[in-house]
Amino acid sequence: xxxxxxxxxxxxxxxxxxxxxxxxxxxxxxxxxxxxxxxxxxxxxxxxxxxxxxxxxxxxxxxxxxxxxxxxxxxxxxxxxxxxxxxxxxxxxxxxxxxxxxxxxxxxxxxxxxxxxxxxxxxxxxxxxxxxxxxxxxxxxxxxxxxxxxxxxxxxxxxxxxxxxxxxxxxxxxxxxxxxxxxxxxxxxxxxxxxxxxxxxxxxxxxxxxxxxxxxxxxxxxxxxxxxxxxxxxxxxxxxxxxxxxxxxxxxxxxxxxxxxxxxxxxxxxxxxxxxxxxxxxxxxxxxxxxxxxxxxxxxxxxxxxxxxxxxxxxxxxxxxxxxxxxxxxxxxxxxxxxxxxxxxxxxxxxxxxxxxxxxxxxxxxxxxxxxxxxxxxxxxxxxxxxxxxxxxxxxxxxxxxxxxxxxxxxxxxxxxxxxxxxxxxxxxxxxxxxxxxxxxxxxxxxxxxxxxxxxxxxxxxxxxxxxxxxxxxxxxxxxxxxxxxxxxxxxxxxxxxxxxxxxx
Amino acid sequence: xxxxxxxxxxxxxxxxxxxxxxxxxxxxxxxxxxxxxxxxxxxxxxxxxxxxxxxxxxxxxxxxxxxxxxxxxxxxxxxxxxxxxxxxxxxxxxxxxxxxxxxxxxxxxxxxxxxxxxxxxxxxxxxxxxxxxxxxxxxxxxxxxxxxxxxxxxxxxxxxxxxxxxxxxxxxxxxxxxxxxxxxxxxxxxxxxxxxxxxxxxxxxxxxxxxxxxxxxxxxxxxxxxxxxxxxxxxxxxxxxxxxxxxxxxxxxxxxxxxxxxxxxxxxxxxxxxxxxxxxxxxxxxxxxxxxxxxxxxxxxxxxxxxxxxxxxxxxxxxxxxxxxxxxxxxxxxxxxxxxxxxxxxxxxxxxxxxxxxxxxxxxxxxxxxxxxxxxxxxxxxxxxxxxxxxxxxxxxxxxxxxxxxxxxxxxxxxxxxxxxxxxxxxxxxxxxxxxxxx
Numbered sequence: 001x002x003x004x005x006x007x008x009x010x011x012x013x014x015x016x017x018x019x020x021x022x023x024x025x026x027x028x029x030x031x032x033x034x035x036x037x038x039x040x041x042x043x044x045x046x047x048x049x050x051x052x053x054x055x056x057x058x059x060x061x062x063x064x065x066x067x068x069x070x071x072x073x074x075x076x077x078x079x080x081x082x083x084x085x086x087x088x089x090x091x092x093x094x095x096x097x098x099x100x101x102x103x104x105x106x107x108x109x110x111x112x113x114x115x116x117x118x119x120x121x122x123x124x125x126x127x128x129x130x131x132x133x134x135x136x137x138x139x140x141x142x143x144x145x146x147x148x149x150x151x152x153x154x155x156x157x158x159x160x161x162x163x164x165x166x167x168x169x170x171x172x173x174x175x176x177x178x179x180x181x182x183x184x185x186x187x188x189x190x191x192x193x194x195x196x197x198x199x200x201x202x203x204x205x206x207x208x209x210x211x212x213x214x215x216x217x218x219x220x221x222x223x224x225x226x227x228x229x230x231x232x233x234x235x236x237x238x239x240x241x242x243x244x245x246x247x248x249x250x251x252x253x254x255x256x257x258x259x260x261x262x263x264x265x266x267x268x269x270x271x272x273x274x275x276x277x278x279x280x281x282x283x284x285x286x287x288x289x290x291x292x293x294x295x296x297x298x299x300x301x302x303x304x305x306x307x308x309x310x311x312x313x314x315x316x317x318x319x320x321x322x323x324x325x326x327x328x329x330x331x332x333x334x335x336x337x338x339x340x341x342x343x344x345x346x347x348x349x350x351x352x353x354x355x356x357x358x359x360x361x362x363x364x365x366x367x368x369x370x371x372x373x374x375x376x377x378x379x380x381x382x383x384x385x386x387x388x389x390x391x392x393x394x395x396x397x398x399x400x401x402x403x404x405x406x407x408x409x410x411x412x413x414x415x416x417x418x419x420x421x422x423x424x425x426x427x428x429x430x431x432x433x434x435x436x437x438x439x440x441x442x443x444x445x446x447x448x449x450x451x452x453x454x455x456x457x458x459x460x461x462x463x464x465x466x467x468x469x470x471x472x473x474x475x476x477x478x479x480x481x482x483x484x485x486x487x488x489x490x491x492x493x494x495x496x497x498x499x500x501x502x503x504x505x
Numbered sequence: 506x507x508x509x510x511x512x513x514x515x516x517x518x519x520x521x522x523x524x525x526x527x528x529x530x531x532x533x534x535x536x537x538x539x540x541x542x543x544x545x546x547x548x549x550x551x552x553x554x555x556x557x558x559x560x561x562x563x564x565x566x567x568x569x570x571x572x573x574x575x576x577x578x579x580x581x582x583x584x585x586x587x588x589x590x591x592x593x594x595x596x597x598x599x600x601x602x603x604x605x606x607x608x609x610x611x612x613x614x615x616x617x618x619x620x621x622x623x624x625x626x627x628x629x630x631x632x633x634x635x636x637x638x639x640x641x642x643x644x645x646x647x648x649x650x651x652x653x654x655x656x657x658x659x660x661x662x663x664x665x666x667x668x669x670x671x672x673x674x675x676x677x678x679x680x681x682x683x684x685x686x687x688x689x690x691x692x693x694x695x696x697x698x699x700x701x702x703x704x705x706x707x708x709x710x711x712x713x714x715x716x717x718x719x720x721x722x723x724x725x726x727x728x729x730x731x732x733x734x735x736x737x738x739x740x741x742x743x744x745x746x747x748x749x750x751x752x753x754x755x756x757x758x759x760x761x762x763x764x765x766x767x768x769x770x771x772x773x774x775x776x777x778x779x780x781x782x783x784x785x786x787x788x789x790x791x792x793x794x795x796x797x798x799x800x801x802x803x804x805x806x807x808x809x810x811x812x813x814x815x816x817x818x819x820x821x822x823x824x825x826x827x828x829x830x831x832x833x834x835x836x837x838x839x840x841x842x843x844x845x846x847x848x849x850x851x852x853x854x855x856x857x858x859x860x861x862x863x864x865x866x867x868x869x870x871x872x873x874x875x876x877x878x879x880x881x882x883x884x885x886x887x888x889x890x891x892x893x894x895x896x897x898x899x900x901x902x903x904x905x906x907x908x909x910x911x912x913x914x915x916x917x918x919x920x921x922x923x924x925x926x927x928x929x930x931x932x933x934x935x936x937x938x939x940x941x942x943x944x
Contacts, residue, residue, distance in 0.1 A: 027587065027712060027715065028708070028712075029587065029708050029711040029712060029715070029932075029933040029934055030708055030933045127792075128586075129590075257799075260803060264803075264807065268810075268811070271811045271815075272810075272811055272814040272815060273815065274815045274816075274817055279811070279815050279817070280747045280811075281746045281747050281748035281749075281807060281808045281811050281812065282747035282748040282751070283807075283811070284748075284803075284804075284807040284811075285748065285751060285803075285804065285807070329719075330719075333723055333726075334726075337726055337727070337730070338747075340727070341730065341747045341750070342747055345745050345746075345747045348668060348671060348734075348745050349745045349819070350664050350667045350668060350743075351819065385719070385720075
C-alpha cells in the first residue's frame, strides 16, 4: 500500500555479474525491494506490454507459431476422442464396475485445482496487499479460466448423455425432473459455474483499463473495433477509476470465499461418502491447499517461458518467482501435513478398513503411484527451503514440473487406490486407462495451451495499470522524503497518463 | 543504500508499564482467588465429583493455552510474510506467546490426573487392569462423590485398548513435556530477538527471525495439531477427526486476535501506545478477526457436515453426546449450546464484523472482540464438558476455573510485559507501521 516504499533498497540499475539477471530478491528489512527492474518508467511498461499483442501477425515470434501448432494438434486429439466417445459411449473409457471414477474425475479435480492459483493471486493476495502480485495476476487469472474450462469437459461427458446435461440446472419443467440437491455432484455444478463466472468477471473487469490502452494504440481497424468494444468506453477519468477500484475491491472480497468453496465442494464429492480413504474431515482445507499448491506450480510453469519469450523479465522478476516458490513450498507443506494427519488418524481410528486402505496405498499394487506422488509433492519441494534453489530458474522449473505431476498423481491415488479394493476381496480389481482416456488428457492440455497462447498474443498479459502502482514513481507525491534515492524519471511523458493510477485500489 | 526511514518520535509517551500495573496484578490475584474458591466450594458442595472439576479445568486450560499459541502464530506469520503494518501490534502477541511458562506450569493438574490413572479426564489413562471386554452404552457407575453417567467410550474397552501404543500415560506425559518445551522455547526465542533489537537496533535480528519463522511454523503446525488431539479430542478416545487440530487452531487465533484488540484498547485507555497504534491497525486486526471467525465457521461446518452426511456410528457418537443430532430421542440439552455456537461464534459476529465502519470504530470493535472471546471459551466448553453426561453442566466450577486460570495467565502477562517495551522500538519497519493507512 501507499506506506510501503518500493525501490529504495537496491539501485534499480543493478548490473548483474556475469550476465546474470539482476537480483532483486534481497530481504533487507530496511526497505522494500523494487518490483519492476531495468530502466522502466510508465510509458516503457505500456510499450512493452502493448507491443506483445499489437504487433502485426508477420512479426509474431516463430516460437509462438510452433507452440500454437503443437497445442492445436493436441486439441484436435481432444476433438477426435470426444467425438469417438459421444458416438460410442463412456464404455470406451477404462472405468469399470469397481473403479467407476477414473481419469475423468482425476482430470476434473486436477484442472479445477490448477484454476485456484489465479483467484488466490488476484483476490486473496490483493486483500493481503501483496504488491508483487500485480505482474502475474492477469495471466494467472487467464490460466484459471482456461483450467476451469478444461475441468468442465469431464463431468459433462461422464454423465453419459451429454445432451441432457441441462437437467442438472433447476429450470422449470413439467416432467418433475428436479436436480438431486443432496448430491455433492450437483453442488459441484453450482460451485464450479459460480467460480468460473466470478473469475471471468474479475479477469475482465480488471482488464478494462488495459483494453482501453490497446484501443488507443491499435493500428488496424479490426483491432480498434474489438478492443474498443471491450473497453466499454473507458476514458480514464478519476470517476471511472474510483468506480473501478470499488468494483475491484468488492469482486476481490466476493472471490475470496470462492477460492475456499470450490475445492471444498470438490472434496465433498469424496468426503461425504462412507468409503475408507475418502471419508475424512480434513479433506476440505487439504484439497484447497493442494489446489493452490498445484495452481502455483502451473503459474510458475507458464511464467518462466512467458517472461523469457515475451521479454517480460523486468516485470516478472526473480523476486516474483521466488515469492511464488515460497507459496508453493508453504502449501506443499500443508499438503504433507494432511498426509501425516490422514495416516496417523487412519491408525488411531481403530477402523480396520481405513487402516487397510492406507496400507494398500503404500504397499499395494499402486505403490508406484503413491511413490511418484510422495516424491513429487513432499520430497521435491523441500529444495525450495533454500534461496539458491528458489532463485535458480532451472531448479524452480523442475520442482514446478514435479508438482504438476505429483498433484495429478495425488488425485489418481485418492480415487483409484480407494476404489479398486472393496470391502469384499471378491470385488477387488485393477484399473487401467484406455487410449481414449490418454487422448482426452493430452487433448485437455491442448485446449489449455491453445487458449493460453491466444491470450498471450492478443490480450494484455501483464496488468499494466496495476504494475504502475507499485513502481516508485507512483509514490513520489505522497512520500517525498523517500524520493532521495530514486534516480529515475518521475514525469509521465507519454500520452497514456490518463491510464496511470495514482494509487492502489 | 538509503538510510532507514526517519525514526518516529516515541519519547512523548511511556514505553513501559508504570507502577499502576501492580494494581492490575492485585486485581487479578483477587479474581484468581475468587475463581479458585468458587470452584473448590462447588467441588465440595455439589455431588458431581472430581471428574467435573478436572474437565472444567481442561476447558479453562484449553482456553488460556490457545491464547498463548495464537500469539505465537501471529508473531510467526508476521515475520514469515515480512509484514510492515503489524510492527506496532506485534509486542502484545510476543508477550502472549512468551507467557507459555505460566501455561506450562498450569498443565500440572492435568499431568497429575493422567499420572494417577483415575481417568477423570481421559478414560484411556486408566490402568490396563481396568480394561473390560464389553460395556453397555449409558451405564452408570458409583463414584466417590455420587452416581456418574458413563458413556461407552469412558469404559476402557477393546477399541480404546487398540490405541494403547499412542494413548498411554508415559507417552502422553512425554509428548506434552516436548510440546510445552518447544512452545516455550519458540516464544522465548522470538521475544528475546525482538527485545534485543530494542537495545541494539540491529536489523539483522529481523532477518534472522524471518529466516527461521518458516521452519518454526512447521514445528508449530505439527505440535498444535497433535496437542489438540491429545488435550481435547482424546477426552473421547473412540472419536477421531483429522481436521480437529485445525478446528482448535482457528478458534485459538480468533480468540487471540480478540485478546490483542482488547489489550491494546485497555493500554490506550491508560495512556500507552497512543499515536503509535492507530485506527488503521485496529481496522486490520478487525479484518483478521473477521477472517478467522469465518475460517472457524468453515472448519466447524466441514467437520460437522462430513460426519453428519456419512452418518457412521463411530464418528457421529461424539456429536450425539454433544446434542448435535437429528434423532429426537437422542437429543439433549447440549443441543442448545451447539446452536448457540453456530449462531454466536459464526453467524452473528460474521455479520457484525463485516462493515468497515465497525472495524474502525473503537467501541464496536471492542464489543465484537469481547463477544468472540466469550464464544471461543464456549466452543472449548462444548467440546469437553458434554463428557459429563447428557445434562448441561454450567456453574461456579466452570466459570470459576475459567476466571482463575485467565487471571493467573494475566498476572504472568503483566509481569512479563512490565519488563519490556510495549512497542518494538527499533524495528526497521516501525516507521512504515506507524504511518500505515488502509486506502
